[in-house]
Amino acid sequence: MRGDEPLARYTTYRIGGPAAALVEPRSAEDVAAALAFAGETGSRWLALGLGSNMLIADAGFDGVVIRIGKGLDHATAVAPDTWVVGAGLPTPLLARRTAAAGLAGVHRLVGVPGTVGGGVVMNAGAHGQDFASVVQSVRTVAPTGAVTEVSGGALRWEYRDSGLRDVVVVATTLRLEPAARGDLEADVRRHLAWRKVGTPFDEPCCGSVFRNPEPPSGEERRTAGQLIDAAGLKGFTIGRAQVSPMHANYIVNLGGATAADVRRVIDAVHQRVQQQFGVELELEVKLLG
Numbered sequence: 001m002r003g004d005e006p007l008a009r010y011t012t013y014r015i016g017g018p019a020a021a022l023v024e025p026r027s028a029e030d031v032a033a034a035l036a037f038a039g040e041t042g043s044r045w046l047a048l049g050l051g052s053n054m055l056i057a058d059a060g061f062d063g064v065v066i067r068i069g070k071g072l073d074h075a076t077a078v079a080p081d082t083w084v085v086g087a088g089l090p091t092p093l094l095a096r097r098t099a100a101a102g103l104a105g106v107h108r109l110v111g112v113p114g115t116v117g118g119g120v121v122m123n124a125g126a127h128g129q130d131f132a133s134v135v136q137s138v139r140t141v142a143p144t145g146a147v148t149e150v151s152g153g154a155l156r157w158e159y160r161d162s163g164l165r166d167v168v169v170v171a172t173t174l175r176l177e178p179a180a181r182g183d184l185e186a187d188v189r190r191h192l193a194w195r196k197v198g199t200p201f202d203e204p205c206c207g208s209v210f211r212n213p214e215p216p217s218g219e220e221r222r223t224a225g226q227l228i229d230a231a232g233l234k235g236f237t238i239g240r241a242q243v244s245p246m247h248a249n250y251i252v253n254l255g256g257a258t259a260a261d262v263r264r265v266i267d268a269v270h271q272r273v274q275q276q277f278g279v280e281l282e283l284e285v286k287l288l289g
């Protein structure tokens, strides 16, 4: 455990002030101990994966951050098509390893740069695949320390949401589909190449900032990115935060951006799209603080 730990280095935005405490548990028991510590000290707590869907305030987080990574990053085949995977395993690694094992289901998530735990909680998805379609069960630790295996069928899966709240995910069991290894690996390469050409993949960002909206009745469906682009906002910049000229639903940190810069860009984009198209964009990125 480290006190007063700057969080910017733990997020893909490279933004975020200090946490009162940051813990890196290596087992479910460690997670339970971290939650007990938060309870005993009356502190708020937050589970963090690779921070690839988080915008953390410049003032930081006055609580305990429980960062799930190494030690909880195992992947074990328990049947030919069934893997038990630690919440700390990066999703791109899961995608590559399952493709190499000739298993389809999550290989197209190779460009989703979070952990499996964050992916399950957020129901991360891309190119027709998502966690909801493959999760058989999820192992969680509650603030009481209770470890529970929750069936995937019991979760309230939605677009970018699993309904999981107030627990820390430590592992998941995935049911995958046998397929030809060569085809899967070619698919992995194709989707990664698409990411590199079509999105600011190597720049500090959080992926899509807004959820794709439902269109007003009778109107054609347009993605958040298409609406922001049509509003002429590609390249729109405040401070060091910019609507990516490559993909309008990405707001990138040009280097030295503050959370306040990003939030001002978010507010401006939200307002402009509302005024111009009457569409209320909702955030996909999680704001902390």
Ligand SMILES: Cc1cc2nc3c(=O)[nH]c(=O)nc-3n(C[C@H](O)[C@H](O)[C@H](O)COP(=O)(O)OP(=O)(O)OC[C@H]3O[C@@H](n4cnc5c(N)ncnc54)[C@H](O)[C@@H]3O)c2cc1C
Binding pocket: 012, 046, 047, 048, 049, 050, 051, 052, 053, 054, 068, 087, 111, 112, 113, 114, 115, 116, 117, 118, 119, 120, 121, 122, 123, 124, 125, 126, 160, 167, 168, 169, 170, 200, 201, 205, 206, 207, 208, 286
């Ligand atoms: C370049 C880029 C491209 C992206 N593309 C996609 C995409 O195509 N599709 C997509 O769905 N997302 C995409 N994302 C967003 C992001 O990668 C996913 O949402 C990812 O699953 C988040 O995982 P994480 O470990 O980084 O979670 P974090 O950002 O650390 O956390 C996200 C949320 O999950 C919670 N959480 C994280 N881990 C746990 C845990 N173990 N237990 C309980 N709660 C937890 C956090 O408290 C927070 O509420 C992209 C992001 C980037 C930067």
